[in-house]
Amino acid sequence: MLAIGCAILGASRVTGIDVDPDALDVAKHNIMECGVHDTIDLIQIDAQSFEDTIKARLIKKETDNEGLNSNFKKKHPKNMFDTVVLNPPFGTRIKGADMQFLKIATELTNKAVYSLHKTSTREFVTTKATQWGFSVEVVAELKYDLEKSMSFHKKVSKPIEVDLIRLTRISMNKRIKNANEPGVSRDLSSQKLQAKRVVVKTEKKRSMFK
Amino acid sequence: MRILTHNMLCCLKCDSFPLKIVAVNKEQDEQDENPEFIKHMLDRLDYDALKSAAKDLSIEGLPDALPENVAENQAALTSLHKLLLEVVVKDGELQCTNPACNRSYPIKQGIPNMVLREDEVKIKAV
Numbered sequence: 001m002l003a004i005g006c007a008i009l010g011a012s013r014v015t016g017i018d019v020d021p022d023a024l025d026v027a028k029h030n031i032m033e034c035g036v037h038d039t040i041d042l043i044q045i046d047a048q049s050f051e052d053t054i055k056a057r058l059i060k061k062e063t064d065n066e067g068l069n070s071n072f073k074k075k076h077p078k079n080m081f082d083t084v085v086l087n088p089p090f091g092t093r094i095k096g097a098d099m100q101f102l103k104i105a106t107e108l109t110n111k112a113v114y115s116l117h118k119t120s121t122r123e124f125v126t127t128k129a130t131q132w133g134f135s136v137e138v139v140a141e142l143k144y145d146l147e148k149s150m151s152f153h154k155k156v157s158k159p160i161e162v163d164l165i166r167l168t169r170i171s172m173n174k175r176i177k178n179a180n181e182p183g184v185s186r187d188l189s190s191q192k193l194q195a196k197r198v199v200v201k202t203e204k205k206r207s208m209f210k
Numbered sequence: 211m212r213i214l215t216h217n218m219l220c221c222l223k224c225d226s227f228p229l230k231i232v233a234v235n236k237e238q239d240e241q242d243e244n245p246e247f248i249k250h251m252l253d254r255l256d257y258d259a260l261k262s263a264a265k266d267l268s269i270e271g272l273p274d275a276l277p278e279n280v281a282e283n284q285a286a287l288t289s290l291h292k293l294l295l296e297v298v299v300k301d302g303e304l305q306c307t308n309p310a311c312n313r314s315y316p317i318k319q320g321i322p323n324m325v326l327r328e329d330e331v332k333i334k335a336v
Contacts, residue, residue, distance in 0.1 A: 012244055012246075012247040012250075013214065013247065013295075015215060019325055021323075024321055028319065028320075028321070038239070038241045041211060041212050041214070041215040041320075042320070042321045043211075043215065043219075043321065043322055043324060044321055044322065044323040044324060044325055045222075045324040045325060046325065049222050049324060049325075049326070050324075052220075052222060052225075053218065053219055053220040053222060053324070054218055056220040056225040056227065057218055057219075057220050057227055057256065060220075060225075060227050060256075061256055064258075078253055078254045079254070080218050080254050
């Protein structure tokens, strides 16, 4: 759904990812219905693996460039995506899953991330995003009326306040520089490890512009 | 799966890149050109991976290296557009070319399935 929105709003190309084949079937149907199949490619993959593949490719590109004559050496290769849009899981069993998704999104984008978070966590989200080198702006405040969707939910229906936030990368250099230092990229993979265990099974809809 | 998407997928088990495309069913999905987008993507593309994709799909005529002035070269931009955005692999698979790995990822109804089985999820050495 997010991917279709991006396409309708004028993104040149959109890549939609989800780990759940049923969700992708529905997405495919909707994409045809909305006539935006020209613009969207879908991949069945979890967010963590997607970050892994995008990073592995970037590292390979950097290594290749090192071998070339300096005249042909490109500046650091750019990430594929300019904007990442996600609707991360919150209010689920796994605490902090929304922040893990948000972190992955920030790793994938050159410019901006749009995401949805509980208003009650706004301060925490802002602090984290600032540490990652992004500025934070609340674009809209929404009210979700969540049906009792999981067996462990205690109340039948509980309206929750949700922020639509926009993160904007303040400094591109920071990330690129980090990616270039082997020491730092090792740190990144240790973070990945922690994230991987939980994220793989809790993938939610997610899409991105290019 | 379009070739632009192929250009960003590594093997999730061994990071091998690019993946070999075995297309059982592919089509050409004509669409309006957007040269600005292609120019925008030039420094993000991996040209070797693009050449490898073209070879897998028996598409000929790609130069060994991307011409220097490609942003001003209308014919080159059109070729890139056709290859990156109009070729759609509907069914087939992506194969890892690392002999020690050999994992293949099926493509069904245009969607590559990159999900690893639980026992395949790698724990990366730190």
